[in-house]
Amino acid sequence: MTGTACGPTKHSIGLALIVALVIGAGLPTTAPAQTDDATRVFNAPMDRVWTVARSTLIGRGWEIEKEDPEGGWIRTTARKVEGEEYGVYAKGTRMRVRLVLKALDPTRTQVTVERRVWKQERILWIDKEEDVPATDRQAEKQLLDAISAAI
Secondary structure: OOOOOOOHHHHHHHHHHHHHHHHHHHOOOOOOOOOEOOEEEEOOOHHHHHHHHHHHHHHOOOOEEEEEOOOOEEEEOOEEEEEEEEOOEEEEEEEEEEEEEEEEEOOEEEEEEEEEEEEEEEEOOEEEEEEOOOOOOHHHHHHHHHHHHHO
């Protein structure tokens, strides 16, 4: 039996296929993160961003209520935005921030700021809460800017 030789066209197609596979293997497999005023991607590893985010919250007067490094989130205690507080009676608006950190790869970390704003009325030990929709993302943007400046 005689073998068949590849013509120049088949050889070029095979070479182009190999080059495409090699180039494709070097590209990231995840789509770039969608960013808005509440989300930002930092060119730093997760450990570094976690430390900076935590210290930024504390430096801006927030108290950490709960955190989960494995799950990638930090939640602050509620902060009074406006209103009055008289021991057993309180009425006003409060706010809490939750940071969600996600490692996109070993050198990039995505941070999302989730802010909850609500009206609260407390009489004795009974709380009545009503969520208030956030009209702007200024608080989220300022927090992400502060984290960015520290990294």
